Amino acid sequence: MHQQLELLLQIQDLRMQRRGLTDGTLTDLETDVFDIKVEDAIRSLDEKVEELAGELTRRIRERYCRIADKAPRVVAPVINGICYGCFVAVSTARASEADRNLRVESCEYCGCFLYHVA
Amino acid sequence: MKLRELFVPSAIKLDLAAETKDEALRELVSCMGLDEKSEGILYKMLKRRENLGSTGIGRGIAIPHCRSLVVTRLRVAFGRKLSGLDFKAIDEKPVRYVFLIVAPPLEVSNQYLPVLGKIAQFGKEADVPESLAEISSPEQFIELLDAKDL
Numbered sequence: 001m002h003q004q005l006e007l008l009l010q011i012q013d014l015r016m017q018r019r020g021l022t023d024g025t026l027t028d029l030e031t032d033v034f035d036i037k038v039e040d041a042i043r044s045l046d047e048k049v050e051e052l053a054g055e056l057t058r059r060i061r062e063r064y065c066r067i068a069d070k071a072p073r074v075v076a077p078v079i080n081g082i083c084y085g086c087f088v089a090v091s092t093a094r095a096s097e098a099d100r101n102l103r104v105e106s107c108e109y110c111g112c113f114l115y116h117v118a
Numbered sequence: 119m120k121l122r123e124l125f126v127p128s129a130i131k132l133d134l135a136a137e138t139k140d141e142a143l144r145e146l147v148s149c150m151g152l153d154e155k156s157e158g159i160l161y162k163m164l165k166r167r168e169n170l171g172s173t174g175i176g177r178g179i180a181i182p183h184c185r186s187l188v189v190t191r192l193r194v195a196f197g198r199k200l201s202g203l204d205f206k207a208i209d210e211k212p213v214r215y216v217f218l219i220v221a222p223p224l225e226v227s228n229q230y231l232p233v234l235g236k237i238a239q240f241g242k243e244a245d246v247p248e249s250l251a252e253i254s255s256p257e258q259f260i261e262l263l264d265a266k267d268l
Contacts, residue, residue: 013187013223014166033181034175040170044169044170045166075187
């Protein structure tokens with residue numbers, strides 16, 4: 001897997017975790033069962049996202065920032081040839097390549113970075 | 119869906135080799151059948167969740183959990199370490215039973231939160247820690263969930 005794609009995956013996972021705490025879906029469980037301090041957790045997640053984003057190359061970071069400002073999802077999984085960011089099929093050639101996660105590529109329709117799921 | 123339908127015998131470890139929390143997370147992540155890179159990403163996410171606050175809910179039970187792109191469907195695993203693991207749990211007691219839950223960001227059936235809630239509820243039942251200590255096979259673990267109608 002491309003190192004920059006790995007960073008993007010980590011950033012996306014952290015953003016999902018943050019979203020779960022801010023949109024209310026996970027908040028009750030995390031506070032009631034696990035005694036999480038939501039504000040502290042969000043601050044910590046934001047710091048980690050910032051730190052990881054700082055490790056992106058300038059070109060990828062710029063693309064990341066453009067997407068991140070507009071949408072909750074910056075990386076979309078590709079499952080069975082479908083981009084789960086926009087549910088449009090990615091090109092067959094792209095989807096079938098064995099080394100498909102060895103480079104960083106984006107969906108030509110929704111702009112999300114693509115992660116091909118095995 | 120019932121909890122028992124989510125647990126597969128290969129992801130039920132009644133004698134974890136792990137001696138630490140981190141090792142236990144790694145051991146349970148390795149039950150997920152992922153490639154090495156994906157395992158690494160998942161482990162990091164679980165660690166980061168633990169850094170926000172321990173998932174040790176007390177009475178010897180921990181429920182590490184996260185969503186990650188590296189899995190395509192909800193996955194669960196169970197690990198037992200009768201000698202206990204330092205999980206920095208809420209009650210500061212060692213953790214002996216670890217329920218791992220991971221889910222993709224998007225789930226058609228949206229089971230992640232209900233499953234997390236059910237396991238948390240299960241862990242709070244008075245007889246559960248003792249029952250978990252007594253089981254001797256993955257099948258008995260499934261039977262225990264069955265007996266609780268989970």
